[in-house]
Amino acid sequence: xxxxxxxxxxxxxxKMGEVEIEALSGVDFSINKGEFVVVAGASGAGKSTxxxxxxxxxxxxxxxxxxxxxxxxxFSQKDLITYRRYDIGFVFQFYNLVQNLxxxxxxxxxxxxSKNPLNIDEVLDAVGLSHRKNNFPAQLSGxxxxxxxxxxxxxxxxxxxxxxxxxxxxxxxxxKAILKLLQETCRKNGVTVxxxxxxxxxxxxxxxxxxxxxxxxxxxxxxxxxxxVERIEW
Numbered sequence: 001x002x003x004x005x006x007x008x009x010x011x012x013x014x015k016m017g018e019v020e021i022e023a024l025s026g027v028d029f030s031i032n033k034g035e036f037v038v039v040a041g042a043s044g045a046g047k048s049t050x051x052x053x054x055x056x057x058x059x060x061x062x063x064x065x066x067x068x069x070x071x072x073x074x075f076s077q078k079d080l081i082t083y084r085r086y087d088i089g090f091v092f093q094f095y096n097l098v099q100n101l102x103x104x105x106x107x108x109x110x111x112x113x114s115k116n117p118l119n120i121d122e123v124l125d126a127v128g129l130s131h132r133k134n135n136f137p138a139q140l141s142g143x144x145x146x147x148x149x150x151x152x153x154x155x156x157x158x159x160x161x162x163x164x165x166x167x168x169x170x171x172x173x174x175x176k177a178i179l180k181l182l183q184e185t186c187r188k189n190g191v192t193v194x195x196x197x198x199x200x201x202x203x204x205x206x207x208x209x210x211x212x213x214x215x216x217x218x219x220x221x222x223x224x225x226x227x228x229v230e231r232i233e234w
Contacts, residue, residue, distance in 0.1 A: 003030030004192060005054065005160075010063035010073075012049050012215075023049045025215040026063070031208065036186040036226065037194045038206035046215040047196045048164060054194065055088050055162045056080040068159060085113050089153030089161045089191075091182075093168035095145040097137040103148045104133040107155050114156040123155045127181060143174035147181065154185055161185065163195045179205065179229040201234030 012024040024046050031037050041047050052058035053065055056072060059080075065073040072083060097106050104120060111117035124133050127147040137145055146166065153161055163182060167175030179195075183205060186193040195202075203209040204227040211219040 004033040004035075004068060005031040006064070006066040007050070007054075008064040008066070010050075010053065010060045010065060012046075012053065012058070013061045023215055024053075024060075027212075027215075027217055029210050029217055029220060031192060031194065033192055034186065034190045035192055035207045036183060036205070037192075037208045037210065038203050039194060039196050039210045039212060040200050040203055041198065041212035041218070043198055045212040047198075047212050049215075050212065051162050051164055051194065051196050054160070055090060056083045086115055086156075087159045089156050089158035091146070091149050091153050091161065091163040091166045093165040095137070095142075095149040097145055097148055097152075099137050102134050102136055103129060103140065103144075103151075106137070106148055107152045110152040111155050116157050118155050118157050120151075120155055123151045126185075127151045127154075141174075142170050143177060146170060146174075146178050150178070150181060150185070154189070154191070159192065161191050161193045163193065165196055165198070167197075176229055176232075183229055199234060201232060202229075204232055205229045 007027050007029050010024055010027040014021045014023060027050065039047050039050060053060050060073045064071050075083060098109065101109065104124060107120050107124065124130050127150055129144065129147050129151065132140060132144060167178050170178060182193055185191055204223060206223060207226055209221040210217060
């Protein structure tokens with residue numbers, strides 16, 4: 001059965017001088033609409049390459065990447081810009097906020113390129129930042145800055161929310177709060193969320209867990225009863 005997202009025998013090769021490196025060696029998986037998916041594996045396994053291809057920041061060397069019935073592996077650079085702009089929300093390990101804009105202005109900036117944005121103040125409220133929206137990034141803690149980054153991604157009303165090690169720069173409790181926020185965003189808004197992590201302890205929180213090793217899919221697990229993140233210890 002085909003899903004909302006389908007990777008079909010996806011390969012990615014990089015040339016470094018004379019040497020060809022295969023980052024992905026025939027990857028197959030599918031993701032359903034509204035799923036919370038954890039892509040886990042060691043550093044260098046190919047997780048970020050998968051995320052970059054899914055987000056239209058990189059292209060597959062071979063294979064098909066189907067998102068919402070469109071094969072994005074056939075997209076031109078111009079098509080990919082449109083795809084990234086309207087369909088994808090990104091959350092990275094480092095928050096990438098514009099330092100001379102307030103929290104609210106950072107979110108406002110993102111929705112200017114969105115077709116069907118959500119209400120900024122409602123989104124900031126949902127991420128627990130209604131009292132901080134007029135603060136600049138330098139006045140916010142790491143956790144608060146990551147909440148702004150998540151609000152910025154959610155406010156675009158994307159089809160896909162892609163998160164690359166979103167808690168990597170945060171302490172344990174703040175990291176947990178951020179993961180809870182992402183889990184709730186998926187459940188409440190029906191957004192398809194894909195999280196990349198090297199932390200295998202987080203896998204019980206996913207509806208689906210895709211384990212990557214050496215550029216291949218090692219294992220795919222479906223959790224019938226995903227665990228709320230507050231019950232996970234690591």
